[in-house]
Amino acid sequence: MLQLNAKMAQLHVAQRVQLYKAGKLSEGMCGQTLELRAEMNSMFAPVMECFDFKGAHAVLVGPEQLNLVPLERLDGLEKGFQSVSMDISTHLLHARVAAQGEGEIADVSLDVCNFVLDCKNESDSLCPLISTFEQMRKPLGMTKWDGRSGSDHAVTQGEWQQVLLQASDTKQAAIFYGLGKCLEQLEPSSMMGLDLSGMPMMILLDRVENDKAYQSAVREEFGKFHCRQQAETAFGTAALLSLRGVSTVMLNRGPTGFAANQTCFKSLLELKGGASKVGAKVAQVLRQVVSESEEPIPRPQTKASSKASKGKASSRATTAANEAVGAEAEIPKLESTGMSTFCLGLGFLGLK
Numbered sequence: 001m002l003q004l005n006a007k008m009a010q011l012h013v014a015q016r017v018q019l020y021k022a023g024k025l026s027e028g029m030c031g032q033t034l035e036l037r038a039e040m041n042s043m044f045a046p047v048m049e050c051f052d053f054k055g056a057h058a059v060l061v062g063p064e065q066l067n068l069v070p071l072e073r074l075d076g077l078e079k080g081f082q083s084v085s086m087d088i089s090t091h092l093l094h095a096r097v098a099a100q101g102e103g104e105i106a107d108v109s110l111d112v113c114n115f116v117l118d119c120k121n122e123s124d125s126l127c128p129l130i131s132t133f134e135q136m137r138k139p140l141g142m143t144k145w146d147g148r149s150g151s152d153h154a155v156t157q158g159e160w161q162q163v164l165l166q167a168s169d170t171k172q173a174a175i176f177y178g179l180g181k182c183l184e185q186l187e188p189s190s191m192m193g194l195d196l197s198g199m200p201m202m203i204l205l206d207r208v209e210n211d212k213a214y215q216s217a218v219r220e221e222f223g224k225f226h227c228r229q230q231a232e233t234a235f236g237t238a239a240l241l242s243l244r245g246v247s248t249v250m251l252n253r254g255p256t257g258f259a260a261n262q263t264c265f266k267s268l269l270e271l272k273g274g275a276s277k278v279g280a281k282v283a284q285v286l287r288q289v290v291s292e293s294e295e296p297i298p299r300p301q302t303k304a305s306s307k308a309s310k311g312k313a314s315s316r317a318t319t320a321a322n323e324a325v326g327a328e329a330e331i332p333k334l335e336s337t338g339m340s341t342f343c344l345g346l347g348f349l350g351l352k
Helices: 002-022 027-048 074-080 089-098 129-137 155-170 210-223 226-231 234-243 258-278 283-292 301-308 316-325
Strands: 055-061 081-088 113-117 146-149 173-179 201-210 248-252 341-345
Touching: 002 027, 002 210, 027 074, 055 074, 055 089, 074 081, 081 089, 081 283, 089 234, 113 129, 113 155, 129 173, 129 258, 146 155, 155 173, 201 234, 201 258, 226 234, 234 248, 234 341, 248 283, 258 283, 283 341
Parallel strands: 055 081, 081 341, 113 146, 113 173, 173 201, 201 248
Antiparallel strands: 248 341
16 A cells, blocks of 8 residues: 555656646546556445445545555445545544534535635646636626735735634635645645634645646755655645644645646535525535536526537436426536545535
8 A cells, every 4th residue: 555655645646747847647547547547446346245335425534555546436435425535544534524513514615705716826728727717706706805916916914814714704715726736825824823623624735846836846845854845745734724623624645737737626515505595515516527427417407408419318317306306407527637635634514
């Protein structure tokens, strides 16, 4: 397993270089991710065969030494549970659940969110983060979102703190959509005194690289201590946010292309309407976004899709979904990808 984690680390280095040169990952690079995932499933097959996993939701606690191995994507777990998320320790998981209080756990809403967008305005023609974000705001229901972007000046540490505290005080989700790693932009020390226990979820759509962001990050990495570099990993970032009180963190485990991040972002916003009606959970929706799902989460049917679907035979999965939620359409299946987005914390929170 440690060798598999090392292979993942080597692949992430190669992916980061390719992203900075080409702006996207090749099919071959994504294929290597799938090959390593297949190796992981083969390695765990003897263990998975000993259990008959059946349940609604599972939270898997994995050691830091395997933080690059996507254990939540094990075939046996994905087939046995509706949603699978990761966590750092059983103690932290207990603290997350206890913080929710008694009674029904509240859903996470993406109708009103707080955001930080491209802190240093490093967007370019290959990674047009700011322009595409603005184009999506009205069509995808993001008009009530509030936050900061680097369009006129670099987002300061004080502005970062304001966004995070506002999300926590109003019990809203927060989203970082930018290049490089989140903690390259946000100093860990800027979070140490913050109480973020009111924030239900932090979504980090980061680890996208282009030439400008990559060159800047490499120069700064030479002067960083090892502990700071560890904090900037996906595991370290999620751990720090969790220790400040954030209930759930959604983030990329490794480098990702702009198009993949954009697809993930748009799909989350498009799926949330259907998810709330069928009671889908955060990790369940995320699974639909990053991989093929046997029973896609339905969403409200548009007039165009209604006309197109007339006269066509419905699959068994679609029929079952329609019976459960009424006149709704099946979301097209997504091909299995090499995307590394995962959920750490309370992945069984509802999404609306």
